[in-house]
Amino acid sequence: MMYAAGLAGVAVTMLLILIRVLLGPTVYDRILGINLFGTKTVLVIALLAFLGGRTDYLDLALTYALINFIGTVAVLKFMQYGDLGWAGDVEDDSDV
Amino acid sequence: MSDVWLAWLVAWPVVMALPVALFGRWPNLREAISLATGVALLVGVATFIGPVAAGARPSFSVFSILPGLDLAFALEPFGLIFALIAAALWPLTTLYAAGYMRGNDEPHQTRFFVCFALAISAAIGMAFSANLLTLFVFYEMMTLTTYPLVTHHQDVESRDSGRVYIGILMVTSIGLFLPAIVITWLIAGNVDFTPGGVFADTGLGGLAAMGLYGAFIYGVGKAAVMPIHRWLPAAMVAPTPVSALLHAVAVVKAGAFTVLKITVYIFGIDFLQVTGASEPFVWLASFTLLAASIVAIYCDNLKKRLAYSTIGQLSYIVLGAAMASRLGAAAGGLHIVAHAFGKITLFFCAGAIYTAVHRKYVSQLNGLGRAMPLTFAAFTVAALSLIGLPPLAGAWSKWYLMSGALDVDMQIVLGVLAVSSLLNIVYLLDIPARAFFLPADDQAPRGFSEAPAACVIPLMITATGCVVLFFYARPILDFIAGSFGSTA
Amino acid sequence: MFEAFGQAGLWATVAHALSWACIGAGALLCIVGGIGMLRLPDLYTRVHAASVADTGGMLLILLGLLIQASIGLVAIKLVLIIAFLLITSPTATHAMARAARQDGVDPVIDDDNDDQGRTR
Amino acid sequence: MITAFFNQMPVLVVVVPLLAAPLCVLAHRAFAAWLLYVLASWSAFGMAFLLFVQAKIAGQVSYAVGDWAPPFGIELVIDTYSALVLLLVTGVAALTGIYARKSIASEITIEREYLVFALMLLCLAGLIGITVTGDAFNLFVFLEISSLSSYALIAMGPKRRALLSSFQYLIMGTVGGTFLLIGIGLIFMMTGTLNMADLAERLPGVYDTRTVQAGLAFVVVGLSLKAALMPAHIWLPNAYTYAPSTVSAFIAATATKVAVYALFRFVFTIFGVGYAFGSLPLGTLLLTLAAISMIAGSLASIFQTDVKRLLAWSSVAQMGYIVAGFALASTAGVSAGLVHLLNHGIIKGALFMAVGAMIWRVRASSINDLAGLGRAMPLTSAAFVVGGLSLIGVPATAGFISKWALLSALFEAGRYGVMAVLLVASLLSIIYVGRVIEALYFRPLPDDVSHHQHGEAPLGMQVATWALIAINIAIGVHATPELEATGRAAALLVGGGT
Amino acid sequence: MREHTVLRIVSQFVIAPILLYAFYVQFHGEYSPGGGFQAGVILATAIILYGLIFGVEAARVAVPPTLLRIGASLGLLIYGGTGVATILLGGNFLDYDRLAAHGGQYYGLIVIELGVGITVASVMIAIFYVFAGRGRQNNPDEDEDHGQADDYDADDIT
């Protein structure tokens, strides 16, 4: 029951995020949304694993948690350089 | 002679085409080989006369092309006659061609002689073939090997003509002949040349038989029944020896021969008589005959006129076949012989005239008779033979054709033949008449100026042949008829 | 489930209640974050709402699950997931916000103007 | 040991080329890769021949991969039908090996030659895999291997358009593959099995479900796309035209043929004649499409100025012939379709090889550029002539046998209309073949052709071309063995399916 | 991307666990979801992340393309070779029971999954290299090529 409730909550959140992704308006909104969506998927799968009693599904959640990051990095890099292979400016250490 | 010799005889010119091709650098050697090959072929074919006359029917199956269908040869009198004509006229033409090609400095002579040999091989193959499929194989081989001869000059005109030539012949053969063979095979289960035909017990209806017969008549484009005759005048762009041997003898006779073979051995005279399947084609042949003759009158180009004459003469043979009478068919066979000698002489003459004085239009021939008496004498003999005057070969074939028509109560054919003979006189005798009786123009050579001997000798021989055949017509007819069943 | 009021039973009940609370709160937090995503005026405020609510919601829900899990592989995996998400999610958000800033997406400062900040 | 080898042949014929491909990549040298290709393709050809004999003796060779009895594991099944197609594919591949060395070298950088051979091996393995498998899904897997590799190979063509045409092929091919997969999925859903024999056993029970009908539709459409049947042909002319010569020859001779093989393997063996042609109007539909293919393909072919494109359009027409034969669903018809499938493979392979040799010489493929080559390259041109005549259906060539068989089958089935269409299409082929031959022989060499452009193609290219031509003529003069084999296959398909 | 200090450091933290996890999926596939394919992809993801952060050239140094070419081939060969080995041991193709008296299937599966993993990882990384390595910024000298791309085959068949 509690898993189902959690699931419902996360699903509603996913809906809201999806609307934001579809609406935009900037690309960053979409990236943010998709990133969040990924996290929510992790939650959904984790909850599903417990709901169905198949805890080995957690592997899936783990995979997501790891891989979702890459998509975001790739998008950001592409947005900044228009290219994925570019090593970047090593000298520029202005950040932080 | 063993039966396997049939296959060897067919292969012989092909084999010998190889040395001809190899020795292209040495024209004398090349042509000697060609000539020797031709003579050997003639001798080889002639050895079969005795056994076949004695009633032997040698046959040889090379291998099966399709299950139940062999590439097979079988000899019967009619095929032997056709083979003999081709084999006999080939060495003559080779001799003539040697003179003509050199006299006119033609290019690609080696290709010419090679293709020539291949075409003869195809003719022999057709003559010997034991079934429709074998015949079709050699029929197509002949079309293909004569195509380079037609386009020999490789200029725009010969290319265009070549297109017409190969186009019509291929379209008709693939489009009509082949399906007709397939259908025959499926209906009769057999496409062997069988005395009495293969359709006897198949329940093939009259109308269907008529359609099938039509598919054959028009499928065999080489028979040049109108309206698919256009290829023949087109082929006249070829050098004259080609026109002489191939488009007066081998190719066109191959067409007529095929039609006769199909009529007699596939449909069977009796079957056609009962069903009346071939009757419409009597009228088509008659129409072709008259129309071609009329066109010929208006042709100024000598070779073209002869070509239309050939179209007309071929229709005699088709007529003989289509009237569904044994005698008519045999007469058609005889006409193949008679016309072969007549028409090759005429073409030889045309070539000789071109070689000697480079003229190819009828209107330019005025008064040349004195300069080239031998040529024009031969021309006259051949023309008279074609018109059908005794004592020349053509007389008999027309006579038997008429008798055959009477046998099957087609009196109107007599009228057609009579009218056509008149037209023949008009367009053929016109030429020697001009040569001998009209005054020559300014450029005409004054003295004796015949073509080279290599050109003149063959045409003299063939002209003599026209006369000699007159006396042997009946034996030939009987020989042919022997295989067609009794002649009434 | 509540077989006896023994030590183990008590612990089970408490754990159950605890995880209920965690998951419920987490789900609620997620929804709040979602609403924030949808309703807040510009990118940066959305980042704020989303990031806080998201990390919190995620943490709570997974904690709720962790409580349910027995010690073992499952628990380790859950911990790993939590660790990863805790590292990567804010990093991604941070990088994104930074990129947006560099790209010139302006925050909406003026309260009267509810327009969404946009340049692209 | 020998027996063991014989028993393992069904899988070895696939595995040898499949594993030769990574070896090519490891070797990383053009020559070594070529050698591997030749070795693998010839040994595959040898095994194909032995399998053909085995199938003839035993009727059907079955092999359980992993020793899991079918339907639990994947079964490889070789009957005469697959053995014949297998012979065609491996034979053409083996000859392509001889042909490829010089041709590839002239069109592709040396650095990536090894990849070309690796991909050709993969393509070969895919095509072989399709023919020998007895499992519906396995067929799809190998179809994907062959398709993927052919996309890449076609894109390697020397012109930039090659990329575009490969992309077009990729789109159509992927759609086709997806449809096939959906179809297989649907019939799996209704039967619970993927093994062909098992499917054939279980499908009759669910014949009247809409799911199975839709499954058939998806399979047929999907494989028709791969086979380039008329409305789905648009990828073919571009793909064949812009691919490297070797690839054109190989793919034109095999890829579409194998797709047709697969299509009718599904239709006859899995769905059954009675269902596809009795209950559903598949026969009429396919015949109509075939007739349209014949006419439209031939017509389009006439107007081409590029020889490769001309041949490609002619292939569209010839696919119509093949499908028309199969679509009759009679023993004679299927046999005729199969005969033409084999013969056309041989003919088109030879023609593309001949054209490839000309391209190797003149670096151009428009008809005008070939003018006068009859003298400069007599042997290659002669090969083209024989191949062209075969396409027309002149006797003593394989094309004649096909035409004979097809005409008989159509007449027997009373399909006079299709018969007429076939004849008209053949007549059109006279025109397009004639145009090329005329250019080769009866037009002079252009004046600006420098002397080094004279001369024949390298020996390897000629040997391969003439080998195919020789087979072509051999079939033409003695087709009895071929017709017996196809007749056997047809009897098996038509008789065994119901 | 190196100027993103946070990103860089976090990535360095993340790459190692991803690699570890890939091996877990690879060798634990018999007990939990996943296997060679998934492991290969995850492994590739780690390398790709490295390439994203430090540039493709750096990644090429870490995992050279030659290695990938060999890996891709080797994986397929391992898989097919297992089948050939079973044939040589007297069984049918891929009949793992022949590999060992007991648990042949298990060993067979491990080996072939390894083959799958190697091939998939190599191919995925190789594809990333060829795609990303041809980008606009990474190969400034290839920019001209883009400009003249349309006539690059000017001396080829036209």
Added chain:
Amino acid sequence: MTITASLALNFGMLVFLTAVALALARWRHLFPVAMLTGLFSLLSASLFTVLSAPDVALTEAAVGAGITTVLFLATFGLTRAREKPVEPSRRLIGLAVTVITGAILIYASLDMPHFGSPDTPVQQHPLRDKYLVDSQHEIHIPNTVTAVLGSYRGYDTLGEVAVVFTAGMGALMLLGRGRRGRRGRKRTKE
């Protein structure tokens, strides 16, 4: 309870998927499209999880969410990131094909066995028992999917590996360095 939840979840996922798919088709700018495909993968992976297919979900997650997005973006680095407008006629053809395919699929679904019902042909075929029960003592590994893919249908998997290999070699051949320097011309870089 579980069934209802999973049905509701199924339904929800499908609605999400449809929405994303429509957006994918509508958006002209390919950049967000690439991101959306990632999202699409996430959704379908969740769906697979709901359908109890963890192996497929794992693959979808690894490939769809990770690699695909990266590769899409890498491709945009080589091409334009904006879709060229397609002429209406071709769009019409596309629409027709899609509608017809959809219609046939719906037609096909009319006679499909009910979802989750135990008496479907798939459930009743001996294959099911073989794979689900016998495999445990024949192969001795708990993950049936691995057993089926690796052993029972190992030959298919070999084929799939070959597909991957083919794709890799194809990409290497077409895009690898040195494409320009053909026929004797030496490549300039490295």
